[in-house]
Amino acid sequence: MNSTSTHFVPPRRVGIYEPVHQFGMWGDSFKSNIGNGNMNTPTHIIIPNNQKLDNNLSEDTSHGTAGTPHMFDQEASTSRHPDKIQRRLAQNREAARKSRLRKKAYVQQLETSRLKLIQLEQELDRARQQGFYVGNGIETNSLGFSETMNPGIAAFEMEYGHWVEEQNRQICELRTVLHGHINDVELCLLVETAMKHYFELFKMKSTAAKADVFFVMSGMWKTSAERFFLWIGGFRPSDLLKVLLPHFDILTDQQILDVCNLRQSCQQAEDALTQGMEKLQHTLADCVAGGQLGEGSYIPQVNSAMDRLEALVSFVNQADHLRHETLQQMYRILTTRQAARGLLALGEYFQRLRALSSSWATRHREPT
Amino acid sequence: MDKVMRMSSEKGVVIFSKSSCCLSYAVQVLFQDLGVSPKIHEIDKDPECREIEKALMRLGCSKPVPAVFIGGKLVGSTNEVMSMHLSSSLVPLVKPYLC
Numbered sequence: 001m002n003s004t005s006t007h008f009v010p011p012r013r014v015g016i017y018e019p020v021h022q023f024g025m026w027g028d029s030f031k032s033n034i035g036n037g038n039m040n041t042p043t044h045i046i047i048p049n050n051q052k053l054d055n056n057l058s059e060d061t062s063h064g065t066a067g068t069p070h071m072f073d074q075e076a077s078t079s080r081h082p083d084k085i086q087r088r089l090a091q092n093r094e095a096a097r098k099s100r101l102r103k104k105a106y107v108q109q110l111e112t113s114r115l116k117l118i119q120l121e122q123e124l125d126r127a128r129q130q131g132f133y134v135g136n137g138i139e140t141n142s143l144g145f146s147e148t149m150n151p152g153i154a155a156f157e158m159e160y161g162h163w164v165e166e167q168n169r170q171i172c173e174l175r176t177v178l179h180g181h182i183n184d185v186e187l188c189l190l191v192e193t194a195m196k197h198y199f200e201l202f203k204m205k206s207t208a209a210k211a212d213v214f215f216v217m218s219g220m221w222k223t224s225a226e227r228f229f230l231w232i233g234g235f236r237p238s239d240l241l242k243v244l245l246p247h248f249d250i251l252t253d254q255q256i257l258d259v260c261n262l263r264q265s266c267q268q269a270e271d272a273l274t275q276g277m278e279k280l281q282h283t284l285a286d287c288v289a290g291g292q293l294g295e296g297s298y299i300p301q302v303n304s305a306m307d308r309l310e311a312l313v314s315f316v317n318q319a320d321h322l323r324h325e326t327l328q329q330m331y332r333i334l335t336t337r338q339a340a341r342g343l344l345a346l347g348e349y350f351q352r353l354r355a356l357s358s359s360w361a362t363r364h365r366e367p368t
Numbered sequence: 369m370d371k372v373m374r375m376s377s378e379k380g381v382v383i384f385s386k387s388s389c390c391l392s393y394a395v396q397v398l399f400q401d402l403g404v405s406p407k408i409h410e411i412d413k414d415p416e417c418r419e420i421e422k423a424l425m426r427l428g429c430s431k432p433v434p435a436v437f438i439g440g441k442l443v444g445s446t447n448e449v450m451s452m453h454l455s456s457s458l459v460p461l462v463k464p465y466l467c
Contacts, residue, residue: 261456265453272398276390283388308388315390315391321446325451329455
């Protein structure tokens, strides 16, 4: 008798071999369904081919080959032979039984895989919490297991991955041209492209902040070392100046004055935003802690806190605006060549931070 | 609106804000850091809050608060103030009104 699992069917006495791929069908459906993200309905209902094989053989054992002998056409023969009907019904029942067993096996496979995916997703979350930069692909999204996965955020993470790749490419190019010879027009173009690339990031972050402001504020999309320096969802504008300024050996008097003014105004603006954020934190804390604690009811407090949280989006946008303006002013103050060197220095600074994050993460995983 | 025009000229630097608005507070802190003591109008405490909001929007503010007036003229919101400060054009503007 035939079995239900993926079995190789041995050739019959008459040398007929029917490739029995259908036994693997439940497994195949599973594979293709995983790819398409359709896990709910099996797409094939299978009648095993070798049932027909049995019929042919039992009908006429003297026949040497497979194929449908016309004299013994099945439909014609069942109407004349009632016991053929019985056999047909039995075979159908058998086929149905096997189909049910295969379906059961398939569903069990699905259940196991589902659990495995949930487990992997949790591990991924945990790894991110601990600060490993883990790129978020589209896997968790399309399978729809995680209700917390925000499509806007998933899109942002993917775009950010591309942004970093492009950033690395631009840094390489800047390094190459600054060591060689390049005319000012071409260099200007490179510098402008690099500036626009940063501005692009701020636009991306603004969209992401509307999707989930806490995500942007947490800096989870950055590496762990970068996160250490986080200020309202990104780098500190004053840090930017600290990184850049040592790299300009010759500055005119006017430039020195402008740079001094920029440093001071940048710091003041940053401090003002920091204090505004602190006030937001205080008011939010008061809001959440309002009324009676310990009574188990909190809906009004949560609702009123929700209203206040809208302000967080404005702060993230304002912080990015400050970063934007700081970059813009540096570009205005410096010559093209100085700006190029500055952008190279800045880019490489972030690259080093990212490298530091990986090294640190690897260090943690080494056995002691 | 007359009331807004009147309120915006009460002092050298006037900021329209709301008691709940923390960005307005940030702007206020910035001016204080520059040595200016701005006049703060918390419009949510004003009975004509809605009219004031509409008037400010009509003057060109994308958001009613914070709205900053220097010397009676509308300078803008947080964005404009920050941009001006970083390009060194804010300090000369508030110079006449330093404490």
